[in-house]
Amino acid sequence: MRITAYALQRATKMVDKYALYVPKTGSFPKGFQVASLASGVKKNGNLDLGIIVNTNKSRLSSAAAVFTTNKFKAAPVLTSKEVLDVTGGVGVNAIVVNSGCANSVTGEIGMKDAQDMVGLVNKQLNSKNSTLVMSTGVIGQRLQMDKISKGINNIFAEKKFGTDFNSWLNIAKSINTTDTFPKLITSKFKLPNGAEYTLTGMAKGAGMICPNMATLLGFIVTDLPIESNTLQNMLRYATSRSFNCISVDGDMSTNDTICMIANGAVETSEISEQSEEFKRVQGQVTEFAQKLAQLVVRDGEGSTKFVTVNVKNALNFGDAKIIAETISNSMLVKTALYGQDANWGRILCAIGYAKLDNLKSLNVDKINVSFIATDNSEPRELKLIVNGVPQLEIDEARASEILALNDLEVLVNLGTGTEEAQFWTCDLSHEYVTINGDYRS
Template sequence: MKITSTLLSSASKTLDKYALFVPKSGVFPKGYEVASLASGVKKNGALDLGVIRNVNKSRKSSAAAVFTTNRFKAAPVQFSRKVLDISSGEGVDAIVVNSGCANAVTGELGMQDAENVASQVNKYVGEQNSTLLMSTGVIGQRLQMDKISTGIDKLFIENKFSSDFGSWLNLAKSICTTDTFPKLISSKFSLSDGTEYTLVGISKGAGMICPNMATLLGFVLTDLPINSSALQSMLTGAVTRSFNCISVDGDMSTNDTICMLANGAIDTPVIDESSPDFQKVSSQVTEFAKNLAQLVVRDGEGATKFVTVNVKNSAEFKDARLIAESISNSMLVKSALYGQDANWGRILCAIGYSKLENCKSLDESKINVSFIATDGSSPQELKLIANGVPQLDIDESRASEILALSDLEVLVDLGTGTEECQFWTCDLSHEYVTINGDYRS
């Protein structure tokens, strides 16, 4: 009976997330087509293979990527890094994504499989070193190459590619594992001269989420012309303040990859680091990446709360980031949030053991800690610690109301500078253990 109840509860949450976070339409950059199918790798017949291709040949495309820092880097990570090194980030026209198998810790045979997948797509695209790979799923298993290869042939030979909304949404579904909803966002932006361009982003991830990235795949595509050096700078900066500022469970995967393609389908001068619009586009890409990364946290395995940890007025950004990360990764903080317990001691403890290189950003006599409500009721800010002193008259009933919200903020004001960092995390529930206790089955 308990299992049935849990399943029903999970199904209800999934439907809610579909209604809230899955778009019903979108705008998509010029010059890209996508296709996906169920290759049979997933036993349940779900979509598990997708391909993105650039069909704009008016300019050479640019590519950039940020990869996992896990020492056991999966074959698709190693292969994609090699492609970017060889091509210097130019001429990448395809991305192959698959779920159900991570092709990680598979040795030389796994690398051969990755190379064979890319070579197959390169032949259809018509260029060597033009394909990046992303894989997610169980570690230690080789790709089922017969199914993957047959699937790729079918996508290209039967020309299943399209640029419509349904095809983009299906692509997002094709890389889901324990995700409860596909993560797809798109938006139009303008350059200083009014020229419009588009960003589309897809990500996957719900567990093994911890900086620097986690079992996290994602890509951002644009139709702007951006040279590869400027694109890498934009993406690195965006990831630093988005995908590297999320935490579900403190675990990091072998396959993390965030990449960005710019195909130059918009007729405007190529953007480089010296271009007048470089900073503007960089800021827009960063905000876009934040929105995409936050969807990963909202889909955290078993999560019931989306929590913003905002550390402000720090002497240095890196210190604010370390403190925000420490709070976000604390299992005790996350458990207290799930239990709706206003246990500020756990927050303070996490701040205290954060791995700061020096303490000029942290002065115990200046620190303030608060809960910030999102329900519009008063008081919006519930002060827990003021100038290092615990507040003895905390309104426990208001604290309970705030901690019962699905969205809330933990605000830490260090009072030692002007730098600020936000992290996004979630609570830790019983369902997280249930999901991960039998992942391979």
């Protein structure tokens, strides 16, 4: 049972993720207030209901969302989609979210419950079509609407909204299910025209809670004014390079939603695709979304490693991405990473069965594969395959050092073009099997 020794070895090095990844302070976008409470849907009494409200009245807000492509879409997904369709994303001022019950595969009654959640918040805001809804947790169970209704009304009646750090941390906690730490990040940016704006993001991880499934929820709010169609395109671009580039187990839930609200509380001209600042803001939003998405991988169930799969010099972005994705989802690659095994054969094998758009993206004589250390130790690069030729005399001691790192990179240089894509993945551990094999309770 050599694996036991590894497990022990790893356990002693196990990082305190809460200490490492949860901020202690932060400043947040102007004009947003947040509130959360324990409605009682979660039996353990943890926070399970949150509301974000935009209070800025200087201009109409813009909202956008990217939803799961799963054919079984949960009621809150369909409800939020309708709100965005009706409003074109203009004047949406609130998000209400609950955890503990996903309101998925709940039929017509589930649709009514999701619409009622939205309706209760709209009523408090004295407006129509101004609220998005998200849910995560157990599927196939009806929402306990008595608890949810009471919770929503209490939040408004008791004026639980705040703008301080703890209010934001608590709402990040309220969307968690099996997450081991709340995922909250916030950053300030300055544009060349002098305008300063803030992005704040929250996410819940690909944690599958009994009896259930992975759900990925992400929220980004900003006080920058962004035109609503531009916001939708920007979010789609950012998501395709962030939340759609992470792999915990390759499963996709009925509830996955990433949404964004820009309230325009910062006094500067609205960003549209014609704006001089557009590319810069899009880049900033994308990088920010990547940081948020990476936190989800860091909290991957049972994971001991955070691995960046970097595919470079590809013929096109799509094929670079599918190769990065195929490596990231391979159970053989994931278990080799867990076992700290420099197994280039499994990486090559996954590349070989990636479903490419263009067969010319892959030239077996041009491919290079390396492990990259991310802790500034030298040599940074450990070459496994050079121009298609496996390096049989690799430095095993250095390989062990790199593979023992909590963070590392797999670099694939295809040598067939100039495009690139990244994916972020984690290893597949005994703990993953334990968490997901455990009987519903």
